[in-house]
Amino acid sequence: MRKEQLGALLRNNSYPGRGIVVGKHADGKHAVVIYFIMGRSENSRNRVFVEDGEGIRTQAFDPAKLTDPSLIIYHPVRVLGKTTIVTNGDQTDTIYDFLKDGKSFADALHTRTFEPDPPNYTPRISGLVSLEDGFCYRLSILKSACGNPDSVQRFFFKYDAPVAGEGHFIHTYRCDGNPIPSFEGEPQLVELRGDIDSLIMDTWDSLHKDNKVSLFVRYIDLATANYETRIINKNI
Numbered sequence: 001m002r003k004e005q006l007g008a009l010l011r012n013n014s015y016p017g018r019g020i021v022v023g024k025h026a027d028g029k030h031a032v033v034i035y036f037i038m039g040r041s042e043n044s045r046n047r048v049f050v051e052d053g054e055g056i057r058t059q060a061f062d063p064a065k066l067t068d069p070s071l072i073i074y075h076p077v078r079v080l081g082k083t084t085i086v087t088n089g090d091q092t093d094t095i096y097d098f099l100k101d102g103k104s105f106a107d108a109l110h111t112r113t114f115e116p117d118p119p120n121y122t123p124r125i126s127g128l129v130s131l132e133d134g135f136c137y138r139l140s141i142l143k144s145a146c147g148n149p150d151s152v153q154r155f156f157f158k159y160d161a162p163v164a165g166e167g168h169f170i171h172t173y174r175c176d177g178n179p180i181p182s183f184e185g186e187p188q189l190v191e192l193r194g195d196i197d198s199l200i201m202d203t204w205d206s207l208h209k210d211n212k213v214s215l216f217v218r219y220i221d222l223a224t225a226n227y228e229t230r231i232i233n234k235n236i
Helices: 006-011 091-100 105-109 196-206
Strands: 019-024 030-038 047-052 055-060 077-080 083-087 124-130 136-145 148-160 166-171 188-191 212-221 227-233
Touching: 006 166, 006 188, 006 196, 019 083, 019 124, 019 136, 030 083, 030 124, 030 196, 047 212, 047 227, 077 091, 083 091, 091 105, 091 124, 105 124, 105 136, 105 148, 124 166, 136 166, 148 166, 196 212, 196 227
Parallel strands: none
Antiparallel strands: 019 030, 019 166, 030 212, 047 055, 055 077, 077 083, 083 124, 124 136, 136 148, 166 188, 212 227
8 A cells, every 4th residue: 555645645635524644653662543523514624623631522603593402513533641642523422431430442333333324324434542551553443334324334453563664544535525435444644753742733734725624733742642733723
């Protein structure tokens, strides 16, 4: 698989939807977690990321304009010990609760399915970064079978002994459309290098100017689990 530049992938896609990148920084000392949200409707665009303990949550920028909060208000990032969970929905809480009970990332996601938002049936994408027994990460996508709401497909990707400078990018939609086509194939291999501020600005500048909403980037020290976080919100 060819290693891509994240910025180039984003500049060439006006609507990847919501996206997760996890991987190992080129310095070999940090895990990298990226999560962004985009929106086409007023309700989807009326959001910001705010810090919540060691994680983040979404909230309405203008509460008066919030219509249906069910699929847009959630905790994208939560931390349990040396494990960081990142998802595009309330399955963050499902994964957190299962891990807390000694169960697995896959166990949790086998209880969930894609979002109930016809005709798109938005996939649920999830990532996990673990420093418990050495560094590894996981990605998953739960999607309908070519838009068939009666059939769910669950894909899991395991990355053990990650390579420095490499991460994997998964997003909800292949591109813009009506209905919006779901992501297909394996997560895309992307390069991870540079300091956190340059990475977040390059990523933000590469997202479609009208559709981008919020962006989160975290660097996690592999030796100590200490982290550094940056957030950008279009609505400020």
